[in-house]
Amino acid sequence: MTSRRAPNPIARTVAHAAAYGVALTMLLPFLWMVVTSLKTDQETVGASLALLPRGAPWEWRWQNYIAAVKEVSLGEFYLNSVIAAGVTTLLAGAHNALAGFAFAKLRFAGKRSLFAGVLATMMLPVQVSFIFAYIIAGRLGFVDNMQALVVPFLASGFGIYYMRQAISSVPDSLLEAGRLDGMTDFELFWTIVRPTVWPAIAALSIFTFVASWNAFFWPLIVIDSRQMKTMPLAVAELASGLLVQSWPVRMAAATILTLPLVVVFVLFQRAFVRGVALTGIKE
């Protein structure tokens, strides 16, 4: 506890007011986005301080959402993002966990130097690496397709490091017992390690999903054709105003983009926050 004595009521009120005030500013842009998405174009011209769209809820401009999906063909981009983020999360989770297991609990020649290499990749700036990453991806045929969005992220230095830290805390005695039963290394991982470090796997999966869903720089580089765009690329295009000028329709599109992550976050809020807290402490 920061202090065991409660401060005087005025100080307490000020602290609450400040924290809630900041919290409110966090929600305001999201609320304003949704409110705008349900207005008519006319309502957004000039003084648009009305906190709710005009009329009763059933009179609001729900058709903005249909327009966003149709005119901007958001459906396609949505599918791209869902597949890219979903596949990346699943496969990267497995690979990072297995590699983390190897570094935490297995003995093999070259372990130290390989792990040092993994740590090094966490510090290398993408500004230097992206040029040849793009050229190599091109040689392998991973440009402007789903592989381009997935393959480079099937393992990450951070993910391996994170899983290694988590798996290090699994007692060796558990693994020894399994070995005496004649389990292979993979069976040890699957039947003992995986269930034990499940919270860490869940946290890392959420990070991976969020990072993949929100990725911008790399998709901007490797994706050219319209039908391969992910949601952030689509929203960036939308934001430029070349496609649609209507603010309400554009805000409807932004709402559709952000909604899944807001839902994921609110549902997994505790796992999320705990996972983030762990990264800082272990560093």
Next chain:
Amino acid sequence: MTRRSVSAYSFLAFPLTILLVFTLAPTVLGLGLSLFNWSGSGTPRFVGLENFRGLASDPRFGPALRNTLIFVVGTVPLTVATGFLLAVAVHARWFVGKTVVRTALFLPTVVSIIAIGFVWRWMLDSQGGLVPELLKAMHVAHPPDFLQGGPVLAFGEGESRRVFLAWLEWPMVSIIVVQVWRGVGFAMVLYLAALSGVNESLYEAAEVDGASRARVLRHITWPSVAPMTAFLLVTGVIGALQVFDIVWAMTSGTETRATNVLNMYVYREFQQSRLGYAAALGVVIFALTVVATAVQFAVMRRRAA
């Protein structure tokens, strides 16, 4: 941990190949590329340090470097300090609604920066945006143009117009505010984790000594979370030096003198197939990162000693 494991290699083969092919090798090649001229096809031509000399005389480099440094100085300390104070308030036993505040503050961290930047641009838009309209409602006759405006510290009109810190323009200030707004929740959550690890007996001892609240905060709480502060500062500065997404989101990717940062500049050069030049810029960002990190570690070590 008795036997040597062969299966370890089978677990590592694929992940390490990915890291090698898409991170390690491209970095090494990219560092080398900064000494060449190359458009992506044909044979690269070795030019030594010419790309770096080109940067030194490039009129766009100076502003991009300056804008990047403004962004670093404007965002990192403010984010860390605000995150700390909020964490202290929310962590207190008497604070009501900890989860609500934590959830709200962390929300922007998970949402796409592109979408966030887009929404903020709508809120700051001089044509019907929420913030300028609110200011007008509060009788501010001419709210500044937050997205395209000029110097922040400009006073008076015509002959008597005086400008201070001319390099500080509204678009960059808006970007900084949005970045701090976005980053505070992350800093707060990490500080909350650090605060829950602080030894209770320290506070008890301070209480027995009758130390004031401010002194406890200054001499017990703040030093106790120093490792977390170090982590946030170092990773914050690295991230800020490499800033790209938020600037793109707030400017729609258009290049202006007031908002062009180094990484946007790298992207432009890459787009124009000036790969060696782009790599040289990347090396500059890398070098800045290394120097900034080394300086911070040196300062912390001296503080600790």
